[in-house]
Amino acid sequence: xxxxxxxxxEIAHWDDEVDVLVVGLGAAGAAAAVEAACAGAETLVLERxxxxxxxxxxxxxxxxxxxxxxxxxxxxxxDTPDAxxxxxxxxxxxxxxxxxxxxxxxxxVEHYAWIVAQGVPFKAVFYDGCSxxxxxxxxxxxxxxxxxxxxxxxxxxxxxxxxPRMEHQTGPLLMQKLCxxxxxxxxxxxxxxxxxxxxxxxxxxxxxxxxxxxGEERALRARRGVILTTGGFIHDxxxxxxxxxxxxxxxxxxxxxxxxxxxxxxxxxxxxxxxHMDAASISLPATQPWGLKRGVLVNAQGQxxxxxxxxxxxxxxxxxxxxxxxAWLVVDDEVFEKPDYPREVAAVGETPxxxxxELRLPPGSLEATLALYNRHAERGEDPLFHKxxxxxxxxxxxxxxxxxxxxxxxxxxxFTLGGLATDPDGRVLDPEGRPLPxxxxxxRATSGLSVGGYSSGLSLGDATFFGRRAGRCxxxx
Amino acid sequence: xxxxxxxxxEIAHWDDEVDVLVVGLGAAGAAAAVEAACAGAETLVLERxxxxxxxxxxxxxxxxxxxxxxxxxxxxxxDTPDAxxxxxxxxxxxxxxxxxxxxxxxxxVEHYAWIVAQGVPFKAVFYDGCSxxxxxxxxxxxxxxxxxxxxxxxxxxxxxxxxPRMEHQTGPLLMQKLCxxxxxxxxxxxxxxxxxxxxxxxxxxxxxxxxxxxGEERALRARRGVILTTGGFIHDxxxxxxxxxxxxxxxxxxxxxxxxxxxxxxxxxxxxxxxHMDAASISLPATQPWGLKRGVLVNAQGQxxxxxxxxxxxxxxxxxxxxxxxAWLVVDDEVFEKPDYPREVAAVGETPxxxxxELRLPPGSLEATLALYNRHAERGEDPLFHKxxxxxxxxxxxxxxxxxxxxxxxxxxxFTLGGLATDPDGRVLDPEGRPLPxxxxxxRATSGLSVGGYSSGLSLGDATFFGRRAGRCxxxx
Numbered sequence: 025x026x027x028x029x030x031x032x033x034e035i036a037h038w039d040d041e042v043d044v045l046v047v048g049l050g051a052a053g054a055a056a057a058v059e060a061a062c063a064g065a066e067t068l069v070l071e072r073x074x075x076x077x078x079x080x081x082x083x084x085x086x087x088x089x090x091x092x093x094x095x096x097x098x099x100x101x102x103d104t105p106d107a108x109x110x111x112x113x114x115x116x117x118x119x120x121x122x123x124x125x126x127x128x129x130x131x132x133v134e135h136y137a138w139i140v141a142q143g144v145p146f147k148a149v150f151y152d153g154c155s156x157x158x159x160x161x162x163x164x165x166x167x168x169x170x171x172x173x174x175x176x177x178x179x180x181x182x183x184x185x186x187x188p189r190m191e192h193q194t195g196p197l198l199m200q201k202l203c204x205x206x207x208x209x210x211x212x213x214x215x216x217x218x219x220x221x222x223x224x225x226x227x228x229x230x231x232x233x234x235x236x237x238x239g240e241e242r243a244l245r246a247r248r249g250v251i252l253t254t255g256g257f258i259h260d261x262x263x264x265x266x267x268x269x270x271x272x273x274x275x276x277x278x279x280x281x282x283x284x285x286x287x288x289x290x291x292x293x294x295x296x297x298x299x300h301m302d303a304a305s306i307s308l309p310a311t312q313p314w315g316l317k318r319g320v321l322v323n324a325q326g327q328x329x330x331x332x333x334x335x336x337x338x339x340x341x342x343x344x345x346x347x348x349x350x351a352w353l354v355v356d357d358e359v360f361e362k363p364d365y366p367r368e369v370a371a372v373g374e375t376p377x378x379x380x381x382e383l384r385l386p387p388g389s390l391e392a393t394l395a396l397y398n399r400h401a402e403r404g405e406d407p408l409f410h411k412x413x414x415x416x417x418x419x420x421x422x423x424x425x426x427x428x429x430x431x432x433x434x435x436x437x438x439f440t441l442g443g444l445a446t447d448p449d450g451r452v453l454d455p456e457g458r459p460l461p462x463x464x465x466x467x468r469a470t471s472g473l474s475v476g477g478y479s480s481g482l483s484l485g486d487a488t489f490f491g492r493r494a495g496r497c498x499x500x501x
Numbered sequence: 502x503x504x505x506x507x508x509x510x511e512i513a514h515w516d517d518e519v520d521v522l523v524v525g526l527g528a529a530g531a532a533a534a535v536e537a538a539c540a541g542a543e544t545l546v547l548e549r550x551x552x553x554x555x556x557x558x559x560x561x562x563x564x565x566x567x568x569x570x571x572x573x574x575x576x577x578x579x580d581t582p583d584a585x586x587x588x589x590x591x592x593x594x595x596x597x598x599x600x601x602x603x604x605x606x607x608x609x610v611e612h613y614a615w616i617v618a619q620g621v622p623f624k625a626v627f628y629d630g631c632s633x634x635x636x637x638x639x640x641x642x643x644x645x646x647x648x649x650x651x652x653x654x655x656x657x658x659x660x661x662x663x664x665p666r667m668e669h670q671t672g673p674l675l676m677q678k679l680c681x682x683x684x685x686x687x688x689x690x691x692x693x694x695x696x697x698x699x700x701x702x703x704x705x706x707x708x709x710x711x712x713x714x715x716g717e718e719r720a721l722r723a724r725r726g727v728i729l730t731t732g733g734f735i736h737d738x739x740x741x742x743x744x745x746x747x748x749x750x751x752x753x754x755x756x757x758x759x760x761x762x763x764x765x766x767x768x769x770x771x772x773x774x775x776x777h778m779d780a781a782s783i784s785l786p787a788t789q790p791w792g793l794k795r796g797v798l799v800n801a802q803g804q805x806x807x808x809x810x811x812x813x814x815x816x817x818x819x820x821x822x823x824x825x826x827x828a829w830l831v832v833d834d835e836v837f838e839k840p841d842y843p844r845e846v847a848a849v850g851e852t853p854x855x856x857x858x859e860l861r862l863p864p865g866s867l868e869a870t871l872a873l874y875n876r877h878a879e880r881g882e883d884p885l886f887h888k889x890x891x892x893x894x895x896x897x898x899x900x901x902x903x904x905x906x907x908x909x910x911x912x913x914x915x916f917t918l919g920g921l922a923t924d925p926d927g928r929v930l931d932p933e934g935r936p937l938p939x940x941x942x943x944x945r946a947t948s949g950l951s952v953g954g955y956s957s958g959l960s961l962g963d964a965t966f967f968g969r970r971a972g973r974c975x976x977x978x
Contacts, residue, residue, distance in 0.1 A: 027933040029772065031703040119746035226508040226703050262934065266776045266922070269596035289932035293772045295506065299743045302779035325885045327804050346823040386884035392873045396865050407863035408802045445743070455766035456504040457739065 050078025052467025117476020168479030254287025326389025450494025527555025529944025594953020731764025803866030927971025
């Protein structure tokens with residue numbers, strides 16, 4: 025028997041029988057369960073942990089939404105689905121799923137209203153000056169590279185990070201509300217249930233699952249569909265080595281214990297295709313407070329490699345995938361300030377040459393980089409990488425310093441973005457692009473809206489948005 | 502029914518029945534068939550085209566072998582399995598398969614003898630001065646980055662490109678001999694047979710396949726195993742977009758028509774896992790003749806990004822994946838010569854500033870790059886990228902020129918390196934790493950020895966080496 029798949033003939037009896045079986049109670053699972061139950065389907069949610077929440081409850085809680093949500097409007101920002109779509113198509117990596125992105129942008133205003141209707145509170149105040157979750161309980165932030173080159177020229181920028189009302193990380197609040205919504209819906213939940221296999225007819229239809237709970241197996245029939253919302257695979261070393269080996273260098277793996285790719289493997293064992301398994305969100309929060317964007321980020325050759333005002337999800341990806349996680353943020357005395365995220369000062373020097381020597385960069389390399397940067401910065405220009413003028417100033421006031429942004433000594437926070445191939449209704453697709461009957465998925469068990477250049481909130485965003493769609497589709501067929 | 506998988510109950514009768522069924526008659530398929538047949542298994546090879554050869558017959562015919570082969574010795578080169586192993590572990594990308602690499606290096610001397618025993622002729626003459634296949638019928642060449650940084654410090658360099666005796670591309674000769682070996686073995690071949698499905702028991706065992714020939718389906722029983730040797734997926738746009746989207750920018754897709762990923766999809770439909778689906782060999786033959794290695798390769802910021810004496814498989818990967826396929830090779834009058842592969846001169850100028858302007862690089866960028874390069878080159882040094890001293894000379898003699906190495910105007914020759922997960926005996930593995938009984942694979946339908954930084958000959962090398970192992974294992978269980 026293929027690991028992870030059971031023949032119905034092996035099932036002596038069904039321990040439970042429902043219409044829709046949701047596997048995993050994070051943001052995607054909660055959204056799927058609520059919608060399936062509301063559509064009239066008898067729904068059961070399995071969760072391997074002792075309580076719901078998953079990785080979503082560990083997250084910053086930011087939801088990337090826009091197109092003119094009530095929150096954006098109250099905060100005085102204009103946005104359109106089209107501007108949001110153009111930004112996301114340009115910024116979400118190579119070859120994102122255009123059909124899903126379009127649906128997401130067109131449905132974003134309604135989706136925000138749905139999140140609010142689940143009891144998630146948002147304070148209609150915009151917080152300026154931070155990337156991603158704010159230190160206050162304010163509700164709207166910048167959470168992407170909208171105002172950075174080249175995106176500012178592609179679509180009118182608007183802040184789209186929608187943050188539940190709570191200080192600091194708001195993921196727990198989001199999941200508290202979404203789990204409460206599940207609890208008050210007709211859906212049932214079964215905690216401490218770990219899905220170990222899908223039950224699949226010889227014709228390929230998935231008709232149930234087998235879960236393990238306290239050492240015993242339970243066979244669970246799903247008349248209309250099984251929805252895998254089991255998270256990504258950041259905690260599975262073998263999968264990381266097989267699909268995204270550089271990600272293994274990151275010292276912070278963002279994910280609940282359950283993000284071991286089990287649901288992706290169950291889907292693949294049943295014949296599902298996967299997409300973009302090499303993609304990951306890599307956060308390198310090196311330019312917070314934003315004044316540090318006036319520094320220059322250099323690689324092991326002392327060369328700049330990105331506009332430093334790009335979002336930290338973009339900085340991290342460039343630094344890791346293109347420069348092997350060898351990077352330093354160089355500042356002068358005027359730019360220097362205490363970083364929000366603790367990071368080591370790798371070197372200090374009275375001249376660029378001193379700094380270069382102390383960093384063991386090639387002789388003359390950092391000097392040449394700064395000379396060229398300063399020459400253009402005198403006129404507020406950055407013709408190499410087009411950093412916004414407000415962050416362009418010559419670095420000429422000694423002493424000079426370099427913050428360590430290497431994978432060894434700096435925060436690189438990673439989670440995976442690749443996963444099962446699904447259609448916009450959450451149907452899991454085989455390698456030929458045809459649905460596997462009865463099998464659905466959402467959240468990080470699937471390939472996300474973003475397959476690169478991450479903007480915060482896209483993962484909770486697509487998990488809940490496409491989780492809802494999967495729930496409805498599974499319930500109503 | 503899952504596309505690509507049939508239930509045995511659907512098979513009314515078997516049109517043919519053998520021990521081992523090989524799907525695809527390229528290098529991997531031929532090696533598998535010969536070994537399976539020699540081990541006493543009744544063997545049938547299916548080939549969708551009208552004749553054997555596949556992509557291998559379109560290739561340069563180079564086999565990456567070493568560790569002290571008879572050819573290396575006759576040509577006067579010392580090599581050891583350990584040196585070969587250390588080079589390959591360091592150069593084959595992130596997280597290559599160590600167990601397979603070790604077996605390959607330890608078995609390489611014997612494997613060369615086997616290739617010779619199949620009738621493939623090699624002239625025991627070393628050809629110096631080219632990368633990959635030589636313009637003569639000589640038998641040994643450099644086909645990797647062995648003498649380039651950092652590899653020259655990791656393992657004693659030796660040329661390992663073994664080239665069948667024929668002028669220019671020798672793939673046709675290699676495949677003529679391997680197909681003849683199949684023909685003179687007890688194995689049977691069925692041409693114009695395209696495999697459309699695997700036949701799989703509910704317990705996961707693969708017991709045969711369905712092939713289409715002239716509009717009709719034939720069910721083929723395989724008592725001991727089916728071996729997928731169907732090639733990579735460079736010609737399947739959907740798979741390229743899903744797994745390796747940047748590869749879609751390459752203007753030369755190296756592969757016979759059959760490299761559409763069909764065998765990979767069949768395996769996945771049957772529950773197989775895949776590895777490194779984003780990996781590809783990207784050849785950018787910009788430094789041939791080798792004198793052009795004295796030039797500097799710069800990106801859209803006018804920055805160098807690699808030691809120019811690295812093998813062209815490495816140059817291409819760096820240029821495409823890290824710099825978006827925006828690259829130019831800058832030379833001066835002394836370095837300038839006619840390239841072996843036609844390429845446009847993108848700009849000419851009396852000074853670096855002229856050249857920079859004509860290339861529309863940021864003002865001062867190329868000037869700064871050349872100033873720093875020249876400063877070190879005066880002493881024969883390259884502290885940024887460690888190009889070998891023999892290729893380091895100041896670029897100071899006008900006029901200056903730039904060869905166009907962009908994806909738009911230059912050769913980027915690509916084929917895929919990711920594919921089905923297999924163990925060292927060619928058993929196809931499910932997502933949990935357990936064999937799918939009865940299913941084997943080899944060649945570019947599987948994840949290769951190289952998952953990056955390609956050295957020529959590794960693909961024909963692993964296809965034949967692990968093809969043989971799969972054939973033996975399928976035959977003998």
